[in-house]
Amino acid sequence: MQYAMLIYSDEAKEPKPGTKEFDDYMGAYFAFSDEVKKNGMFQFGNALEGVGAATTVKVRDGQTTTIDGPFAETKEQLGGLYVLECKDLDEAIEYAKRIPTAKHGSIEIRPILNFDQE
Numbered sequence: 001m002q003y004a005m006l007i008y009s010d011e012a013k014e015p016k017p018g019t020k021e022f023d024d025y026m027g028a029y030f031a032f033s034d035e036v037k038k039n040g041m042f043q044f045g046n047a048l049e050g051v052g053a054a055t056t057v058k059v060r061d062g063q064t065t066t067i068d069g070p071f072a073e074t075k076e077q078l079g080g081l082y083v084l085e086c087k088d089l090d091e092a093i094e095y096a097k098r099i100p101t102a103k104h105g106s107i108e109i110r111p112i113l114n115f116d117q118e
Contacts, residue, residue: 002043002112003092004083008076009105011050028100036084036095045082076105083112 015021036042054077056067079101086092089109096107 001086001088002083002114003086003089004081004110004112005092005096005099006078006108006110007080007082007099007101007105008108009079009101010075011077011079013104014079014101025100032098032100033082036082041084041086041095043083043085045080047080048078050079051077079105 015025033042033045051069054069056069058065058067082099084092084095086095089111092109096102096109099107101107
């Protein structure tokens with residue numbers, strides 16, 4: 001089964017580029033990505049631009065509005081995701097807890113619905 005692992009964090013708490021902490025953080029991400037690719041679990045994944053680059057779109061009563069930034073007013077924002085092929089939720093949890101942001105943010109696991117077009 002495929003699971004989306006949605007990576008949430010407070011940008012203010014993330015390591016800053018140009019620091020050893022950032023280099024270590026990114027190294028842990030590259031190692032995790034390499035591992036799940038090598039073992040055939042990796043389906044898709046990527047980081048997202050910061051929340052300053054987000055635009056939220058709403059359509060209400062036929063009217064479209066756009067809002068700069070994410071819709072949610074929380075400290076933690078969606079920063080990236082992985083989609084992994086896991087045998088079950090237990091295995092997905094084991095991998096999610098190894099995503100580096102789990103140490104200062106949170107990882108939301110969601111099963112992917114399969115809407116076959118056949």
